[in-house]
Structure formats: C-alpha cells, structure tokens
Amino acid sequence: MAVVNTKFIDDISASGSFNAAACMNCGVCTAVCPMGQDLLPRQLFRYAVIGVEEKILEHQETIFSCLMCRMCEQNCPAGVKITENVRTLRGYINRTVFGLSRV
C-alpha cells in the first residue's frame, strides 16, 4: 500500500519549476539514459506527482546517481525539465533527510 503525503507534494511544487506532470510516460528518457536508470525518470516522477514520498526516499541512490547530462531532456517529446526535477528531488532529500539546508 502506498501512502500519499500531501505536504511532500506542496514542498516539491513550491519551487515552481517541478513540471513532472507534463510527462506522458513514453519511456524515451529511460531508453537513452547512459546510466541505464530503469526507474528514472518516468516512474520516479509518477510517484512524486501523486505524492508517494516513501518511494522517493527508497530510491535515494538512483536520484543522486543521475549524471545531469540532459540526454533524456534533449530527447523528451513532452518538454519535461528532467534535470531540474531531479535537482528538486535532491533538494527535498537534502532538507528532510540529510539536514543539509537552511544553513
């Protein structure tokens, strides 16, 4: 069972740049990722959009393994700002798990 955390949705939307909802789930990003990230970005973004925070926290290593190389973004037909979205998720983990912000 997945638990939806609405505070999590508010937090990641606050930046104004998180546009994962534009994803139409075509899978091009996964196909072209040099890391072969089978989870990133479309499944991960789906979890984020519906607010399943626990799934995001479960996949910290995947989120921090992104090369930010933008190969996915260059090929995304829906114009999803994938790297900026990944940065937003990193920022969330930095604040809530690592205690690395509000310095």
Next chain:
Amino acid sequence: MALPTKHVLGILVDNLLKRGSVLKLSPRTTVRWAQGLDIPRGGKTVIYTGHMYQLIPAISALATKMAFFENSWITKFFGLGRFANKFINLAWFMAQTDPQETEHYNNILRNITQLLQAAKIDFGYLYEEEMYSGALVHDEGVDDAFEQHAQRVVEVFRRNGVRSVITVDPHTTNMLRSVYPKYCKNYELEVKSYLEVLAESNVEALRPLNLDVTIHDSCVYARYEDVVMEPRQLLTKAGAAIIEPENAGKLTHCCGGPIESFFPGKAQAIAAKRMEQLAATGGNIVAMCPICLVNLKHAAKSMNTDVMDISDYLVEAYCGTDLPGSPHAVHNSDQYNEVVTHG
C-alpha cells in the same frame, strides 16, 4: 557499502561555505598558472578560470582514495570525517597532488591565454580574488548554500567593475551565464566561453594541423549552453579533419565525471563506455572540459590511448607553439579539411 552521500555532500557544502570552494586550494596554487604571463589585474573583461583546471590534480588524487573507500569499512567513519573537516581542511591530507599533473593542467590555462592574446582580445584576471562557481553544490540541489556562495562571487565582480567574462570550461560558463541570473538580482554580466570568443574573432592559423581529430563534446557545452559548432569551426579552420564519434554534438555521451565524488565505480564504468566509442574512431581524441578530460584520460590508460585538451591543438595551430609531449600521433594529410562521420 556505497559512499555515504549525506556525509560526502555535507563535507562539500561545509567547504563551500567555510572555505569558498568544495575543495579548497591555496591561493598560490590557483594563480600559479598565470606566472610570467603579464595578464593585467582586473579590468572590464576578465578571463575566469573558476579554479576548474587547477582543481583537477586534487580531484584526481582524491578520486583514487574515494574509489578505494567505496567498498571498505572506512565509509562508516565519514560522519566523523565531516565533523573534523569543520575545523581542519582534510583535503590537504587526503589529496597529495602529482606535480607533473599540476603542470599539465596549468599549461592548458596558459594555452587559452595565448590563444586569446593571438586573437587580440583585451582581458585581465582577478588573481587571488577569483572564486569557484559553486557548480557541484548547485547540481546536488543544495540551493541555499549555492545562493549564498553565488552572491559572494557576484560581489567580487561588482567590486572590480567587471562587465564581461571569458570562461575556460563548460561548468563555469553554465553557472555564470544561465544559473546565476536566477539567483542574483540585477545580474548583467556578459559571459562567453573562450571557444566562442575565438570563433567570433578573426584569428588565423599559423601552422596547419594535418590531423584527424575526434571530438568529445561536453554535455554542458552541447546541451546546456549550445556550444557545438565553435570547437569544430576552430579545428577545421586550422586544417584538422573532424571525426564524429557515435554520440556527438547535442547527442554526446557523458564522461561519468559528475558522479565521481559519490559513486566512483559507476562513474568509471560510464567513462570506459564513452572511451570505447571515442577510441573506435582511431583519431586524436580531444575534450574541452577539465572534468571530461580527467575522467576520460583515466579510462584511456587501460586502452593504451590518451585524450588531449582541445587547447593543446589550437595553441599549436593558432600560436605556432610546440608543446612538450604533443602527440601528433595520427597525421593524415589525405583527409585534410574533410569531415568524416564515424559510427
């Protein structure tokens, strides 16, 4: 056990805020490359190294240690390391640099200076006042630490009356040109990479490069900053035959470098994959980013090949400089000025 992201990132952020860089180098180390070049201090237009090439020997030494730690019991003590690092700069003990490597990377900055001088560009340098851009901390999503740092960097530009900046690497170009405007109010700095400045100038080659050159595009130059044609124009104008590897230009393949600090094993696997694509072309491989350069060079060792910085060839063509150890490996005058597509 993987390296603990929380503590590694924590150390980098602490360093940025406390010491002005993710890996603090002494001011002597960061400005040594400029010795004897008579670059004026300050000015409206400055060359901006962002310490990237100067950091490579330290990053390279540290990366070897981190790769060793990645699967060892030492990872359990990274939290303690972060605590100690708040008081003493651990990097000084961790990263013993190789003097030859330092000389090699400093020389790239000298190449770039000579190229700009050959193109009759007037520029100064901020010497000890220059700072690292904060790129790594931005990419890792630690926005408030990054913003605080960016404002300190902008203050240095304001204090010196700098209006325009010539960058030497893609990451600093991206930060100063596309990211800083989002974090700093009234930011009006004009930012161009030296490759763009040279391509716009009417600098002429003094000595033809009868070489096959395989270009490894930087992801950040190609996909973030749209710098794709400039390196090709400059090499072609100098008489080199360009070979495009599989994954070139806007579809370039990452070198693995961005995750080197956190997942050295994964980073090296990506570098090896890219190096195979590049080596398959048989040309002289060039990179135009210090991070790409160090990662690919490392992967190239086991393939008995090497990677050069693009400025090594450009300085030879446009300044007529003979470089110590310049490879000139694959001369091919038959393909002079011809663009070859591979893969």
